[in-house]
Amino acid sequence: MKLDKNSAMKPIKNKVKESLLMGQDKAVGFARSAASSLENGVDRLLNRRITLGVTGFSGSGKTTLITSLIHQLQHYPDALLAAFPPVLQDRLLGVKLSVLDGDTLFPYQRGIDALSRGRWPEATRDESGCLLEIKFRHPPGLFRRGKPGISRLYLEIRDYPGEWLLDLPLLAMDYRAWCVQCRSLFNSAMRLSIGRSFIEKLESIDPFGTISELELQVLWQEQLTFIKACQQAGLTMIQPGRWLHASPSDDESKLPFIPLLSITGRSEDQLGKAADSALFKVCERHYQRYLENRVKPFYRNTFQKVDRQLVLVDLLKSLNSGQEAFDDLRFSLTQVLQSFDYGRNSLLRRLVQPRIDRVVFAASKIDQVLPDQHEAVRGLTANLVQEARRRAAFNAVDVRCEAVAAVRSTTYVDYQGRQALQGVTEQGPGVLLHPDIPEQIPAMDDWQALGQWQLRRLMPPEGLQLIAGGRLPHIRLDSILNDLLGDRFS
Known part of the structure; x- marks a missing residue:
C-alpha cells in the first residue's frame, strides 16, 4: 500500500498550526494584560x-x-x-x-x-x-x-x-503559638458554655500519640460545629475563619488540623523531637499547608x-x-x-x-x-x-x-x-x-x-x-x- 506523504504529514501540520495559534493567543493575552497593567499604573x-x-x-x-x-x-x-x-x-x-x-x-x-x-x-x-x-x-x-x-x-x-x-493573624504565629492562644480563648465562660465537652476532649488528647485519619476527620468536624456555634452566640475571634463555611466535602477536609490544648506545658524542644507520625506533627504540617495555600495568597493578592x-x-x-x-x-x-x-x-x-x-x-x-x-x-x-x-x-x-x-x-x-x-x-x-x-x-x-x-x-x-x-x-x-x-x- 502506497503511503500518501501529504496525508501522513497532515496531523503534524495541524499540531504545529495549533501550537502556533495557541502561542499567538497567549502572546495577545500577555500584550493586553501588559497594556492594561501599564494603563492602570499610569492612572495610579x-x-x-x-x-x-x-x-x-x-x-x-x-x-x-x-x-x-x-x-x-x-x-x-x-x-x-x-x-x-x-x-x-x-x-x-x-x-x-x-x-x-x-x-x-x-x-x-x-x-x-x-x-x-x-x-x-x-x-x-x-x-x-x-x-x-x-x-x-x-x-x-x-x-x-x-x-x-x-x-x-x-x-x-x-x-x-x-x-x-480572621486568618491574617495566623501569619505571625506558628502552630504551637496558635494552640496556646486557643487554650486561652477556650477558657472563656461563653466558649465553655457552648462546647465544654469538646474543649475537655481537646485537652485530653496526647500530642505525641497517633490517631487514624478517620479519627482526625471526626475531631475536625466537631471543631466546625463548635466554631459555628461560637459565631452564632456573637463571638468574633474564630480561627481558621474560612472554616466557618466549610463542610466535610470541601477541600479543607483533606488537610484537617485541630488545636492541641495540652501542649501548653511542653517545651519547643520536646515538641520538635516528636515522631513524624505524632498528632502534633501531622497537625503542624496541615496548619502550615493552610497558611501557604490559603492565607498567604489572600494576603498577597x-x-x-x-x-x-x-x-x-x-x-x-x-x-x-x-x-x-x-x-x-x-x-x-x-x-x-x-x-x-x-x-x-x-x-x-x-x-x-x-x-x-x-x-x-x-x-x-x-x-x-x-x-x-x-x-x-x-x-x-x-x-x-x-x-x-x-x-x-x-x-x-x-x-x-x-x-x-x-x-x-x-x-x-x-x-x-x-x-x-x-x-x-x-x-x-x-x-x-x-x-x-x-x-x-x-x-x-x-x-x-x-x-x-x-x-x-x-x-x-x-x-x-x-x-x-x-x-x-x-x-x-x-x-x-x-x-x-x-x-x-x-
Missing part, C-alpha cells in the same frame, strides 16, 4: 485610580454596604449625598460599572433585586470586585490632562468575606492592591451580646489590624506596591439607634480601635471613625412621651426601644442597662423600587464616601 501615578478594600466580620453588612454605595453613585441625582462634594457642587457627570480585571464581578444586581423584594443581599462567600469609572468636572483653575474641565477617577472596589480577615480601607464593625450587636462578646470583638480587631500595611503612598509606591494611607472604621446598622446616640456610637468605635489608631497615626495614616446605615430601615415616632424607632423586624412591624449607648468602653453599670436590651434584626424598608434606579435611604453613607474619596475630587 496621576491619582486617577484608587483601590478601596472593604472588610468586616460576618454580619457587619459588608455586602449590603457595597451594593448601596454603588447604587448611590450610579443614581446620584436621586440620592441624598449632601456630604459628598462632587454631588453637592453639581460636578458629578456619570458613573459606569464594569468588571475588574481578574476578579469575579461583585453581585450588585443580585443585591438590588433582593432589596427590591424586601430581603437583604446574600452575603458573599468568595472574592469579588468591580470597577467604577466616575466622570466629573474638576474645579476651575486646575491643570488636568484630557478634555479641559473633565476628569475621571477609576475606583476599584475589592470585596472578600469578612471571615477571611488582596492587601498589596489596596490604597484605602473601610472596616465595618457591628458594634451594636457586640454590645447586645454582652461584655465577653464585646471584649472578643476588641481583641479580634487588635489582632487583625496588625496585618494591615499602613503608610503614606509615595509617587513610586503607588505604581509598585500600594500601601493603605487612609482607613475608615465604621459602626454599621446605625439605624438601630436614635439620632442623638449616633455620636456616642462613633465615640465608642474610636475607643474600640484606639490601639490600631495610635499605630496608624504613628505611620502618618489618616484614620477616621464613622457610624453608618447602608440602608435605613427605621423611622422616628413618639412612643409614650418619648422618641422611639419604628421598623419591620422578622416578627413583623413594631416600635424599637434601646438604652443609652456609652461613648467610652462600657462600665459595669452600662452592662446592666445593656443587658435589658433586645436587639432585633431589621428587614429592608418596604416598597423599594430600585431596578431602574430610585432612591435608597441611608444614613451617613455620603460621609463615608467623602472620608474615603473626597480628596480625589478637589
